[in-house]
Amino acid sequence: MIQKESRGKKLLTLFFSMLYISAFTFGGGFVIVNFMRRRFVDELHWIDEQEMLDMVSLAQSSPGAIAVNAAILVGWKVGGFAGMLAAVLGTVIPPMVILSVISLFYQAFAANRYVALCLRGMSCGVAAVILDVALSLGKSVLKTGKWVHYAVMAAAFAATFFFRVNVVWIILCAAAVGIALEAAARKGGRKS
Amino acid sequence: MMLLQLFLSFLQIGMFSIGGGYAAIPLIRSQTVEIHPWLTETQFMDLATIAEMTPGPIAVNGATFVGLKVAGLPGALAATLGCILPSMILVSLLSWIYRRYREMSALQNVLGSLRPAVVALILSAGLNMLLQNLFGGRSISLSGISWAGAALFAAAFLALRKWKFNPILVMAACGAGGLILGLLGVF
Numbered sequence: 538m539i540q541k542e543s544r545g546k547k548l549l550t551l552f553f554s555m556l557y558i559s560a561f562t563f564g565g566g567f568v569i570v571n572f573m574r575r576r577f578v579d580e581l582h583w584i585d586e587q588e589m590l591d592m593v594s595l596a597q598s599s600p601g602a603i604a605v606n607a608a609i610l611v612g613w614k615v616g617g618f619a620g621m622l623a624a625v626l627g628t629v630i631p632p633m634v635i636l637s638v639i640s641l642f643y644q645a646f647a648a649n650r651y652v653a654l655c656l657r658g659m660s661c662g663v664a665a666v667i668l669d670v671a672l673s674l675g676k677s678v679l680k681t682g683k684w685v686h687y688a689v690m691a692a693a694f695a696a697t698f699f700f701r702v703n704v705v706w707i708i709l710c711a712a713a714v715g716i717a718l719e720a721a722a723r724k725g726g727r728k729s
Numbered sequence: 730m731m732l733l734q735l736f737l738s739f740l741q742i743g744m745f746s747i748g749g750g751y752a753a754i755p756l757i758r759s760q761t762v763e764i765h766p767w768l769t770e771t772q773f774m775d776l777a778t779i780a781e782m783t784p785g786p787i788a789v790n791g792a793t794f795v796g797l798k799v800a801g802l803p804g805a806l807a808a809t810l811g812c813i814l815p816s817m818i819l820v821s822l823l824s825w826i827y828r829r830y831r832e833m834s835a836l837q838n839v840l841g842s843l844r845p846a847v848v849a850l851i852l853s854a855g856l857n858m859l860l861q862n863l864f865g866g867r868s869i870s871l872s873g874i875s876w877a878g879a880a881l882f883a884a885a886f887l888a889l890r891k892w893k894f895n896p897i898l899v900m901a902a903c904g905a906g907g908l909i910l911g912l913l914g915v916f
Contacts, residue, residue, distance in 0.1 A: 563784050563897050566749040595823055598840040601816030602786030603749045609820040621821065625813060632785025633809060636793035637802075639779055644798075647775065651908060654916065658907015660774045661862050661878050662900035663781050665885035667855035670751050672890070674848045686845040693849035697755065698856065704759045707846055708745045715842030719835055 548616050548623045550581070555608055555627030560635075566603025570596065573607055583615050604628055689714055731800045732807040738765060739792045739811035744819075747840060748847045750780075750787035755854040757791045767799050770861055777858065782900060788812045877916035881906050 554576050562569040570593050577583045584592070592614075596606035605628055612624030646652045678686055689711055696702040738760040746753035754777060761767045761776075768776065780790035789809055796808035823836070859882060860869065867873045881903050888894040888902075910916035 559785060561784060563782075566786065591827065595827060596820070597749065598747070598836075599816065599820050599823060600745060600747045601743045601813065601820070602746075602753070602788050604786050605789070605813050605816050606820045609817060610824050613821060613824045621817070625817065629785075629789050629809060629813060632783065632789045633793045633805065635783050635785065636779070636790050637797060637805065639783065640794050640797045643775065643779070643794075647772075650911075654908045654911035655904040656775050656778055656907075657862070657878075657916070658881055658910070659778045659782070659900050659904040660858065661881035661907070662885040662896075662903030663774070663778050664855055664858040664862055665882050665889055665903075666781065666896045666900065667751060667754065667777075667851060667858060669886065669889040669896075671848060671852035671855050674844070675852065678845045678848055686842065689842070690845035690849045693846040694853055697850055698853040701763070703764075704756050704850060705741055705745050707850065708747065708843065711843045711846035712839065715839040718842055719838045722838075723835075 544616065548619055551612065551615050551620055552623040552627040554581075555624050556631060559604065559628045560631035562604075566597070566607075569604040570607050573611065577611055577615075584611065588614070685714065685718065732803055734765065735796055735799060735804050736807040736811040739788070739796075739808040740814060742788055742791070743812035744815040746788060747843050751851045751854075752847045753786075753788040753791065755850040757788070757795075758854060758857070761791075761795050767795055770866065774858060774861060778900070782897065875916070877907075877910045881910070881916075 555573075558569060558572045558576060562572050574589050574593070578586055578589050592607060592610040596603050596610060599606050605625060608624035608628040609621050612621035614620070616623065647656070675690070678690055693707050693711060696707050697704060742753055742756045742760055746756050757776075758773055762770060762773050776791060776794050777787075779794065780787045783790060789812060792808035792812045793805045796803075796805035798804075800807070862878045862882060863874050865875065884906070885899050885903050888899050889896060907916055
């Protein structure tokens with residue numbers, strides 16, 4: 538393996554890879570992670586398959602955008618702190634530019650009757666997409682068969698939908714339940 | 730002052746949205762519609778639509794859109810920085826722990842139990858958006874329902890659930906449907 542293929546060049550490759558993937562990947566974090574695997578595992582051979590899988594599951598279970606999280610992990614692995622910065626910049630620049638352009642048009646066109654109709658129609662589709670995702674995820678929670686999970690799900694829904702409790706509190710309460718469960722499981726002698 | 734508020738709001742969004750973009754939607758709504766008067770309900774729905782239709786993380790899209798609207802380019806930068814900073818600190822830390830111990834099960838167990846709550850939040854965000862589409866802020870009653878909106882939603886839901894159509898395609902089709910129904914004067 539050639540370790541010293543010029544660090545600067547490696548960082549540039551990392552930056553432009555993320556820039557390209559981020560600019561052309563529609564469909565959110567789960568999709569972009571696949572493209573990253575193809576690029577960094579199959580094409581560049583910077584990361585092996587198993588480590589990439591670990592990174593993906595870490596990125597998905599950590600707070601924040603999955604794509605940004607995955608970029609941070611790949612960046613550290615490939616080029617340390619500078620690599621992390623290069624990967625994150627590459628990931629956020631395309632959406633920032635695209636959304637800036639759209640915002641410009643939005644301010645001007647949102648009042649236009651045809652644009653408004655289109656947006657209203659699309660937002661019916663967005664509601665369907667979000668509810669479809671919620672149902673699929675909900676099914677997987679139901680499959681766990683853990684009554685604590687059912688209770689957390691029901692309580693969280695009631696708190697947010699009916700009582701408009703701040704979302705942050707709901708997440709913190711659920712995390713507290715998770716920590717309590719994990720502590721109890723460890724005390725009970727289950728090896729992690 | 731406004732920049733600091735934007736930064737702090739999106740810091741919370743970045744810190745507490747666990748499980749990808751859909752988890753960020755309820756948090757963005759809470760921060761930009763309920764807590765701060767930055768977006769109207771309609772503007773928020775437009776933002777969600779635009780964020781879904783364009784590449785890039787929903788939270789970053791939201792940060793740019795809201796930041797620009799509230800405080801121009803500095804606002805967009807402050808909000809975006811806020812939403813990626815928690816990841817940069819936390820995930821870097823996790824990356825270090827992973828490299829050292831290769832053992833994450835305790836953390837992943839705890840985060841895994843957040844999942845039911847996150848699902849509930851996403852469900853609630855979806856329902857809110859559906860109700861807004863069907864009743865547009867009016868009280869919920871059969872006479873006030875937008876039948877065209879209901880039909881669009883039902884068709885989209887069926888296409889996604891039963892036939893597994895590509896979501897981007899479904900949303901684009903709904904846009905075209907909205908335009909046609911609107912021109913016919915029923916939407």
